[in-house]
Amino acid sequence: MTILKAVPAAFIGLLLAALIGGCKQSDSEAMRQHAPLAPTVDPATAGTITVRVRFQGGVPEAKPLVMRSAPQCVKLHPEPVYDESLVVDQDGRLVHAVVWIDEGLPPGR
Numbered sequence: 001m002t003i004l005k006a007v008p009a010a011f012i013g014l015l016l017a018a019l020i021g022g023c024k025q026s027d028s029e030a031m032r033q034h035a036p037l038a039p040t041v042d043p044a045t046a047g048t049i050t051v052r053v054r055f056q057g058g059v060p061e062a063k064p065l066v067m068r069s070a071p072q073c074v075k076l077h078p079e080p081v082y083d084e085s086l087v088v089d090q091d092g093r094l095v096h097a098v099v100w101i102d103e104g105l106p107p108g109r
Contacts, residue, residue: 039107049099049101051097051099052093053093053094053097053099054092054093054094055086055088055092055093055094056092059086059088060086062082062083062084062086063082063083064080064081064082064083065080065081065082065083067081084096
């Protein structure tokens with residue numbers, strides 16, 4: 001019986017030691033080490049890109065989000081909360097659009 005109690009206690013001790021040992025760096029230090037460096041931008045040569053993304057066709061009706069698995073959310077939102085992944089304004093433009101520029105000008109251009 002004491003062996004069975006000692007094994008879980010030893011396992012918990014090793015787990016705690018591993019967790020404490022792995023927390024030597026602060027989160028911000030770890031992020032700085034792994035975050036890619038952004039290229040330096042010269043404001044004199046930088047520009048601005050303006051994009052308007054339009055939605056063509058009929059806009060589907062927004063569906064209510066199902067929050068049954070999160071009772072705390074249901075308490076906070078007694079009225080239905082709708083999916084806003086597709087929101088179109090009165091001019092047909094997407095409200096939440098992300099435009100990704102895959103490749104830019106070569107350096108020095």
